[in-house]
Structure formats: C-alpha cells, structure tokens
Amino acid sequence: MAKKKVVKSSRSRGWRSASTSDRYELYELAVQGTEADCIFIDRVFRQRRNRSPHSLREDFCGTGLLAREWVTRRDSNTAVGVDLDQAVLRRGRERIATLPAAARSRIELKKGDVNEIRTAPADVLVALNFSYFIFRTRAQLLEFFINARMGVAAGGMIVIDAYGGSGSWATGEEERSLDGFTYVWHQARVSPITHDVTNHIHFRFPDGSEMRRAFTYVWRLWTLPEIKELLVEAGFRSPAVYWEGTERKSGEGNGVFKPSRLGEACEGWIVYIVAEN
Ligand SMILES: C[S@@+](CC[C@H](N)C(=O)[O-])C[C@H]1O[C@@H](n2cnc3c(N)ncnc32)[C@H](O)[C@@H]1O
Structure with a gap:
C-alpha cells in the first residue's frame, strides 16, 4: 500500500544503510x-x-x-x-x-x-x-x-x-525492492469493528541494517x-x-x-x- 511509484535505479544496489539514510528521502x-x-x-x-x-x-x-x-x-x-x-x-x-x-x-x-x-x-x-x-x-x-x-x-x-481491498483487512508485511533499499509496508493492527488500523513503514538495507518504524500511522480505514x-x-x-x-x-x-x-x-x-x- 502507499505505493504509486516504480523507481528506476541508476546506481548500483547496496549503497545505502540505515545509519547513512534520511527517512524523508x-x-x-x-x-x-x-x-x-x-x-x-x-x-x-x-x-x-x-x-x-x-x-x-x-x-x-x-x-x-x-x-x-x-x-x-x-x-x-x-x-x-x-x-x-x-x-x-x-x-x-x-x-x-x-x-x-x-x-x-x-x-x-x-x-x-x-x-x-x-x-x-x-x-x-x-x-x-x-x-x-x-x-x-x-x-x-x-x-x-x-x-x-x-x-x-x-x-x-x-x-x-x-x-482498500481485501488485503487492507489483513495484518502483515509487504516488501518492495527499490534503489538500494527495501520498502516495507507493515499493517500491524486492523480492527473490523472500528476500522482503526495501525500501519508502519520500515526500511531495510543490503547490509542487514533496518530503519524500523520510520513512520507509523494510526488511521481509520x-x-x-x-x-x-x-x-x-x-x-x-x-x-x-x-x-x-x-x-x-x-x-x-x-x-x-x-x-x-x-x-x-x-x-x-x-x-x-x-x-x-
Ligand atoms: C503521511 S505524511 C504525508 C506526506 C505527503 N503529503 C504525501 O503525500 O506523502 C502526513 C503528514 O501530515 C502531517 N499532519 C498530521 N496532522 C496534521 C494536521 N492536523 N495539520 C497539518 N499537518 C498534519 C504530519 O506532520 C505529516 O507530515
């Protein structure tokens, strides 16, 4: 989810890490x-x-x-x-x-x-x-x-x-490999009664480092x-x-x-x- 863009890589993979990356970028x-x-x-x-x-x-x-x-x-x-x-x-x-x-x-x-x-x-x-x-x-x-x-x-x-869609009602992670990092959309909590959801964005890097919960959203779906x-x-x-x-x-x-x-x-x-x- 929260994905609209396919990023074309112009640089070789593996050039980012959690400690050198800017979460906003x-x-x-x-x-x-x-x-x-x-x-x-x-x-x-x-x-x-x-x-x-x-x-x-x-x-x-x-x-x-x-x-x-x-x-x-x-x-x-x-x-x-x-x-x-x-x-x-x-x-x-x-x-x-x-x-x-x-x-x-x-x-x-x-x-x-x-x-x-x-x-x-x-x-x-x-x-x-x-x-x-x-x-x-x-x-x-x-x-x-x-x-x-x-x-x-x-x-x-x-x-x-x-x-929305059936997948928006399931908890779990969805990964996308991008330019030197992996974007992870994590649906951590979903309530069918209130429609409240908690979603996180994590970023993972080729060196094994991770920016966990770089962003967290508590929303109503x-x-x-x-x-x-x-x-x-x-x-x-x-x-x-x-x-x-x-x-x-x-x-x-x-x-x-x-x-x-x-x-x-x-x-x-x-x-x-x-x-x-
Ligand atoms: C998910 S980001 C959206 C960034 C960008 N507009 C986009 O399309 O991806 C949500 C932003 O809303 C801001 N925000 C949350 N509540 C707000 C409010 N009541 N008034 C103004 N900004 C708010 C947060 O500071 C955050 O930067």
Whole structure:
C-alpha cells in the first residue's frame, strides 16, 4: 500500500544503510509519485473546467514534494503546503532553496493545522497518501472537508486518495525492492469493528541494517461511500472515484485512473477521489 511509484535505479544496489539514510528521502522515493499526481490533477481539471489549474494547496504536505513538483511544471503555477511538523517543513524548505529562483518565489510551506490555517482559495486542494485518515470520527472528517472547502476557490476542486481491498483487512508485511533499499509496508493492527488500523513503514538495507518504524500511522480505514457522503455534506459537488486500469499482461495497475461507478473487488486498490466546489 502507499505505493504509486516504480523507481528506476541508476546506481548500483547496496549503497545505502540505515545509519547513512534520511527517512524523508526514502519516503519520497518509496511512497510518492508526484509527477503522476500532477499529471492526473491537470488532466481532470481540464476535463471538468476546460482550463488548466494554477494555484494548489497541499494539505499534510510533509516535505512538500508535490508542491515543489507543481511549481516547476508551469511558470504560472503557485503552491502552498501546510503541515504541523516543523522538522519535516525544515527539510522541505531546504529542498525549495535548491529550486530555480523563479519557482522558489511561487511556493510557500506554512506550519499549521489543516483545520485552522486559512489560505487564499486555490484551484486545487490536495491531501494525498491517505493523510486525512488521521481523522477517525465522522465529525472530525466532516470538519476537515468543511475547512478544506474554504481553501478551494469557487469552481475549484479537492483531490484526495484512498486505499482498500481485501488485503487492507489483513495484518502483515509487504516488501518492495527499490534503489538500494527495501520498502516495507507493515499493517500491524486492523480492527473490523472500528476500522482503526495501525500501519508502519520500515526500511531495510543490503547490509542487514533496518530503519524500523520510520513512520507509523494510526488511521481509520474509511470506505469510499463514507468519504463521498461526507464530501457532499461539507458542500462539495459531484464527488467521483477514479479507479486505476489494469495492465493485461501483469494484472497490475497501469497508472491510468478513470471515473468509475462500481470498481472491482480486488485484493488491493488505490483511488483518487475528486469533488468540485
Ligand atoms: C503521511 S505524511 C504525508 C506526506 C505527503 N503529503 C504525501 O503525500 O506523502 C502526513 C503528514 O501530515 C502531517 N499532519 C498530521 N496532522 C496534521 C494536521 N492536523 N495539520 C497539518 N499537518 C498534519 C504530519 O506532520 C505529516 O507530515
């Protein structure tokens, strides 16, 4: 789970270890697929609005990788990232400092709670990699969507994601071998009664070292109908689930997400959900 990206190795394996690695860098490499996210956002916005989006707010931005990708895509693009964690924002700002000056002037990372901070309404507000699953009651998730809507311009959109499938109800580990390290998604606790889940990310290295519990998430595993209903309660319109197509040969996801009403009962899926303001 939490995987959207196949990393192509340009260096020989075995060059990383737990003590020399930065967990935020490994997270970006293993989990985030921001180029694909931006292409998706552009395509859906153009389809629905007949123009390109320019301003983006990234909630739960972490290091702001998506916001950075966004401002480098078009000279007219601007981005605001919001996160609570000063340490992760510092890391993000260090990366922003390496962008060309023109792009640097169009991005800002703000420290704050997504439910409290007020920003100029954006064409698109994104909250990806299931970050909003931290809200574990209906009232809390509704509050988040209501606050998020205040950050979206009239005619703008919210873009979030969700995961599920039969495998999301099982405990256990799933490994993926990447560029000099192994990414481990560990579903440690799953409650069928509360839908509360505890997931960890571990990183393992060729020298046998491990960064255990590099990240831990205590979430509610929300279902798609619940999310769509709460988006509408918060005032968003036309929530739609974008389901990933399947590569015929491998049976794996093909990275192409299209609106779907029914989906498919498979072991693991990740979707985008888009709703309009
Ligand atoms: C899973 S990371 C998401 C990183 C990145 N956006 C991504 O797509 O992978 C979740 C982030 O949400 C932040 N966070 C948690 N609660 C928050 C809140 N109420 N307001 C703002 N940020 C919050 C954490 O500090 C953490 O950096």
